[in-house]
Amino acid sequence: SQKIEQNSEALNIQEGKTATLTCNYTNYSPAYLQWYRQDPGRGPVFLLLIRENEKEKRKERLKVTFDTTLKQSLFHITASQPADSATYLCALDGRGSTLGRLYFGRGTQLTVWP
Amino acid sequence: DTAVSQTPKYLVTQMGNDKSIKCEQNLGHDTMYWYKQDSKKFLKIMFSYNNKELIINETVPNRFSPKSPDKAHLNLHINSLELGDSAVYFCASSQAMAGSEQYFGPGTRLTVT
Numbered sequence: 001s002q003k004i005e006q007n008s009e010a011l012n013i014q015e016g017k018t019a020t021l022t023c024n025y026t027n028y029s030p031a032y033l034q035w036y037r038q039d040p041g042r043g044p045v046f047l048l049l050i051r052e053n054e055k056e057k058r059k060e061r062l063k064v065t066f067d068t069t070l071k072q073s074l075f076h077i078t079a080s081q082p083a084d085s086a087t088y089l090c091a092l093d094g095r096g097s098t099l100g101r102l103y104f105g106r107g108t109q110l111t112v113w114p
Numbered sequence: 115d116t117a118v119s120q121t122p123k124y125l126v127t128q129m130g131n132d133k134s135i136k137c138e139q140n141l142g143h144d145t146m147y148w149y150k151q152d153s154k155k156f157l158k159i160m161f162s163y164n165n166k167e168l169i170i171n172e173t174v175p176n177r178f179s180p181k182s183p184d185k186a187h188l189n190l191h192i193n194s195l196e197l198g199d200s201a202v203y204f205c206a207s208s209q210a211m212a213g214s215e216q217y218f219g220p221g222t223r224l225t226v227t
Contacts, residue, residue, distance in 0.1 A: 032213045043118075043204050043218030044157070051213070089157065093212055100145065100169050100211040104157040 003027060004105040006090060012111045013080055021075040021108045023090035032093035033066055033073050034102065037086045044089055048075075080112045117141050118219040120205050126225045127195055134191045135222045137205030145169075146188040147206040147216065148180060157204070163188055164211055195226045 007022035023033070032051050036044035050057045050066045050073070057064045063076040077084050087107040094101045118139045127133055139146065148160040162170035166182040177193045188205060202221045208214040 034215065041221075043206075043221050044216075046215035046217070049213065049215060087155065095212065100162045100164070101159050101172070102147075102216060103159070106154070106156050 004090065004092060004103060006088075006105040006108045008108055009106070010109045010111070012113065015081060015112055015114050017080055019077040019080045019084070019110055019112070021088050021090075021110070023073040023075065023105055025071050025092055028071075028092055028103070029068070029095070030092035031095040033064075034091045034093055035062075035064055035073075035075050036089045036091060036104075038089060038107065039086050047088075049093075077110075080110075082112045082114055085111050117217050118205055118207055120203075120219040120222050122222060123220065124223050124225075126227065128227055129195055129197060131195050132191070132193045133195060133224070134189055135203055135205075135224075137188045137190070137219055139186055139205075139207040139217070141207055141209075141217060143207040143209050143217075144185060145208045145211050145214075146182065146185075147208075148188065148190050149204040149206060149218075151202045151204060151221070153201070161188075161190075162211070169211065192224075195224075197226050200224055200226045 003026045005024045034049045035047045038044045048064045050064045061078045065074045087109045089107045091102040091104045145164045151157045160174045161180045163182045179191045182188045204221045205219040206216040208216045
């Protein structure tokens with residue numbers, strides 16, 4: 001079965017720095033990869049989607065890369081702010097028999113301190 | 115305007131009881147989902163419906179029965195509740211079954227005592 005690993009459970013960085021979160025996966029070839037943000041007591045909120053034939057996607061201070069050879073996605077938040085503190089989830093989006101399924105990693109809890 | 119809403123937000127009940135959680139989306143999406151997030155925050159898909167038809171049943175015990183009366187609603191009924199069912203249940207919807215962002219509801223925290 002597919003396995004998704006997000007680099008660490010927690011990441012603490014100083015305001016203004018770039019946060020880099022890693023998502024590695026095995027036993028799977030997703031057609032898409034998505035990133036979500038989850039705040040305590042709330043549902044996940046979609047951030048970015050990247051297709052297997054795309055190397056990089058940007059949205060404001062966010063950047064996602066997708067390397068299907070390494071089976072890895074990197075999620076960057078530049079000029080981080082305390083308001084970026086949250087749990088970030090990567091999710092693999094299926095194809096074929098797994099169409100319609102999003103498989104989530106356990107998330108990385110990001111804390112940005114002033 | 116709430117895109118995906120769930121009721122109730124909290125549900126505390128005893129083992130053996132039957133309970134339901136309701137979900138509604140006003141986004142006009144064709145696909146709806148139920149996810150379970152356990153105490154370790156692992157979010158796992160349970161069911162997926164497309165146009166009121168069950169598409170995915172991710173090896174969920176048959177005590178869990180989803181029902182979609184129309185495209186905007188997906189309810190979850192749970193029979194004979196067990197301690198291990200305690201979790202946060204999220205409803206979500208999307209425009210398409212793949213390659214489409216999902217919109218999540220606020221979650222229902224179920225506690226079984």
